[in-house]
Amino acid sequence: MSDKPLTDTQFSTLDLHPALLAGLEKAGFTRCTPIQAMTLPVALAGRDVAGQAQTGTGKTLAFLVAAIHRLLSRPALAERNPEDPRALILAPTRELAIQIHKDAMKFASDLGLKFALIYGGVDYDKQRAQLQSGADIIIATPGRLIDYVKQHKVVSLHACEMCILDEADRMFDLGFIKDLRFLLRRMPARTERQTLLFSATLSHRVLELAYEHMNEPEKLVVEAETITAARVRQKLYYPADEEKLPLLLGLLSRSEGARTMVFVNTKAFVERVARALEKAGYRVGVLSGDVPQKKRETLLKRFQQGQLEILVATDVAARGLHIDGVSHVYNYDLPFDAEDYVHRIGRTARLGAEGDAISFACERYAMSLPDIEAYIEQKIPSEPVTQELLTALPRPERVAPAEGEDESIGEIFKEAREQRAVDDAKRGGGRKRRRGGREGAGNAQRETQPQGERKPRPARPATNENPASTAEGQSAPRKRRRRRRKSGEGMAEVAAPATTAPAGLTRGKPTQPAQPEAKPSLLTRWVRGIKSLFSSGT
Template sequence: MTDTHLSDTTFSKFDLPEPVRQGIEEAGFTRCTHIQALALPIALAGRDVAGQAQTGTGKTAAFLIATFNRLLRHPPDPQRRPNQIRALILAPTRELAIQIHKDAVLLGKHTGLKLGLAYGGTDYDKQRQQLADGVDILIGTPGRIIDYFKQKVFDMKHVEVMVLDEADRMFDLGFIKDIRFLLRRMTPPAERQSMLFSATLSHRVMELAFEHMNDPEKVQTEDEQVTAERVRQVIYYPANPEKIPLLLGLLKRLGPSRSMVFVNTKHMADKLDAWLRGNGIKARVLSGDVPQQKRQRLLKQFEDNEFDVLVATDVAARGLHIPDVSHVFNFDLPQSGEDYVHRIGRTGRAGAEGDAISFACEASAFTLPEIEQYIGFKIDSEAIDRSLLVDPAPPAKREVRQPPGGRARGGRGDPSRRGGPPRRRRSG
């Protein structure tokens, strides 16, 4: 965390239980980020908070510290059964839920509080048994949590803290009915502490806050620019045939240490991956149909520098915490301003600097006015220096493996080859 990203407020200023203070110190935290300095005084006093801050600014630590404080200061009801959770933290994506749980393990390891994690795609019986055995804090995505709730694996009659992270994304992914289902079945707003965090506190987000929270106090960092200040943004206007030569030229000239390239469809992700590999660039694809265990393995390999470029569809734009991404490329411009913000938010995290480079080609330039209106300024454009356009080698051939006892995927009739835009997938 850079000094410019930190406030003058130190964690030592707050009256925190010793186990919480010990976790903060061992995590290496001394000074609060700006959103932490704004939200913690309110949350530690037991009041509800609706906070707006950019991605990567420390929201997770703010609500975890407040949650631990509340649960340690208020002993549980003696009548509470083990499978009755005390806190619920909801996230829109599996990756974000996993990251929150990871941070909770680090910050809360001295609290004695039991943590549970529930998300779709894997470990169904393992997660179910963990909840049946009893946890204090349940972290997860709405779909899997509702599944277990309806089976009566756990209940919410003793919920003391509710956290809704990235509330705007909950709307985008169609989770809002699920969120309301859960909120209506836990303790009433006046009997619990509620915290809501979002990159944008839109009217629909605040409507949800006032409906299901107890007079929440709204806080937001002073910088109202929705994209991180330290991310340099530039746009090129290539013809469609120039996009791959331009991307290869930029990767060669800039030499990014770790970069993400966003595209709008899985078909384009696979195509671009083949071009990159054919030109000597180690790349992998992360899209909506990648199984959860493989997704986690890919992300770990990316963090460990086993490959240089992660080609991703928008399913990966939110909730991923990948340190030290130096460059984000929008090979295809996204279809909305919100998607643009969350794509480029993968770089310039925690006060670091980063670069976001976008291509406005004939196929996607029409979305640029909406993006610039959303972020509140015009993105600087760069003329294409012809020396940047690399004459590419042919794309690598796609590796086709013959599954045991069946036809190889990727041939005619394979559903994965069907055209058309990808269907929006729910992450819970």
């Protein structure tokens, strides 16, 4: 089906379930990629796998084939209820979970297995109903799934005989490790289930997770020569901060018609860069945490269909998205993490094609460059920023989109803010809303009185235990705390009396009672005794 790096191993030689093999052939999958050829013989035998492979190497198909073959070939556990899942696939991001589900539907939609896609940002009740009706395979992000697991009547993992962890290193980066352990502890023991783990890097922390929750996993590593990044032409510029946007526009105008992704480090710059590109006449989509999930899916679909020329994104879109035909990737901001750099440029040069990755090492993010070059074990070729490149070439006139098809960046973010406000209102308002409400009420009360006119506070009676000060601008003293003092008869509780200042005088500190003479210390008494002995001897 693809010109992805393939081996001589064919799926037909792997003794797969006949229905699964027919689905693969119908979808055009005949030969294995290196990670598939390494993983499937081990996984199909029922053994655990810890695999290292970059995105774009075919690992998604590898673990999907292994999971589906197991469910079609083996009976479910005896203690399983009809609605309980038999396999669980966990992904760190919504986009990756959606992509895994889409890949599964290419060849497994007619195999009689029920799939459930569970992730945040969409209708909670609809997903709960989907789980309650039963699913053989759940594809989920950890956070949303835990919500349903804690509601024991929604889903139970006690009969889950297969667990797959995709992008395990990213799970750590996003802080999901506690969630992973929570879910793994609610599955059958590691000797009674099969676990497959895949990661871009098998770091110490990933291997620690593997050995803690897996049953003697076999470590499989795809050599660096076979990863997608080897076919990416990398280029580096050193612009000043104010030159980044003109340089981006200049370079884009010299690759007219290319499907392009632009990566930035913050959500604020997604909107800023997207607005500038839209103003320059480009059809632009955005992917960031500020954009609602449904809108992100719509924009991503339009980009895949070629209706949008450029997609501006944060690292939320850097992993797991299978977008065909992306020829150019721009790192408008160099990422802080070297692994994120590899995953960003991995959006191009997919399916065996070539691509261009262009990075801007500006004053703010150039500090990441040494770590990136050390990680990829090569120096990125650099080119000078010339005045010619800072000048965008004239663009040909584009056909105006049909009414209702083109949505401006301003409208997208306006809708996102309105949706966030609605969600906050449903949850009873966020922390800022509650604090703002109290402050707003106080401001409203203050605005009812003219500035400079204040009602005098009523004077407290002189017999009050803690009277207000009569001196202007001086606050009343705090109430004295009761404390224990040593007295001649032992420990007695003494309270400082609250005295009342004479009328017309400013109240000072309350008068303190006379302190009893302190009892001399043991050392003092000992020295005095020695002195008395010497004096009596003389």
